[in-house]
Amino acid sequence: MRIKNVLWLFALMLAVHTAGFGQGSQKKARFNVLAIAEGGGHHVAYSKEAKIWLNKLAAEENLKIDFLENTDKINAEFLSNYQLFIQLDFVPYAWKPEAVAAFEKYITEGRGGWIGFHHATLLGEFDGYKIWPWFSDFMGGIRYKNYIADFAAATVIVEDNKHPVMKGIPSTFFVKQEEWYVYDKSPRPNVEVLASVDENTYTPDSKIKMGDHPVIWSNLNVKARNVYIFMGHSPMLFESTDYKRLFKNAIFWAAEK
Template sequence: MYVKKSHFIHSVICCLLAFTLLSNTAWSQNKKPAFRVLAMAEKDGGIHAPFVAAAKTWLQKLAAEENFTLDYIENTEPINDAFLATYQVFIQLNYPPYMWTDTAKAAFEKYIREGKGGGWVGFHHATLLGEFDGYPMWPWFSEFMGGIRYKNYIPGFAKATVHVEAKAHPVLKGIPPTFEVEKEEWYTYNKNPRPNVKVLATVDESTYEPDSDIKMGGDHPVIWSNERMKARNIYIFMGHHPDLFQNEAFQTIFRNAIRWASGRKETALR
């Protein structure tokens, strides 16, 4: 009789554990996403294909951890007011500030200027401002980025040290005062964006390895935010080489940027 009771109790406990596991799994699968993220990257990634591939793998993992949905587009054709309104974060992962439809331009300007829909995280190629591939420069986007125009870059890449300037900014939470980037092109511009934006970090041109004469002259912003716009926005220059996803500082900045841009306090404070 004692043995039968033991077996019975054991069976009940096993059933309860199984039910609990199934319930938790179903709950996690049906849990409402905290926010929605849209990422835009050129079809096939172009010369940035390895970076985009690494970013997609990393973002997919982050989306599961942070409980957000993630959609991709390869051009600006889908973009209009209604489309952008469904997303709380827009990541310009690898797409230049040209080849945009007029409708997409108007919708994006409104999204950033009014700040009603969500936030923006832009990388690298987003400051390729000028006349490229037969397209004119987008004046509003140039002003958004601090009134700059692309001038030059280091085609052979250079290792360099980045200095954190705005240590209290949420995007730089947990980042050391300096960190190294192994391979980057380090764009230069026709002028410094600093007077028109909030500079969060700069690259130390004296640390270029190998050295280069393609420099901004000492003050070289590489992460900034245009606080004149109502939408949370941040531009992160680094974004060419897939090795960045082996860089703990870069990963933390990217993660923090998504949390901050989403505007969800409970997410940003994790």
């Protein structure tokens, strides 16, 4: 009898432990993230590495991240499931009309946060598509003009070290390889600049320069928390502790209501 009682107690304890584990493993995510990245082109290596890093972060921080390669599913109802929209490396053209309307509403009404990288400022006439005027205004009223096709290393200078996105980031940090864009003008008059690139540090040097060249900024004229981070071409970026900290800071700041 005594042995049976011990076995029964052991079985009960095991059942309680298993039930508790199941509840913990199905714990609701802190917040949901939608990340969109192009499925082809020469930026795929960056996006692939970004997805690996994001999935690792999601597991560590109890986040739920869904990935898309086009805008077919995007509408107001779909976006309502997400507290943060990450435009990993995705162009601001060829979006479905319903996705355009939903995204503009999401940002202007502050229904969620946004982080954009690299291709998000490829603003102009490309692949037979006209410029998206709203998105150009969102990015500070700029238009893409040129880029350093053969790449260059450079030093980025932090201009606002008190902004939460820049927490723990040194006053300058080095980017090993990037195809730095230039625009028809600086977005500075229309945005809050957090960091800029020192064009005098381009290695190798390049004649493709802007002068005043912001590379990280936020638009304060919309309700959504948002930050654009130009650097997002090479998977080598994920070898940088500073870049990963910047990315993580941006996620938790932009997702906060």
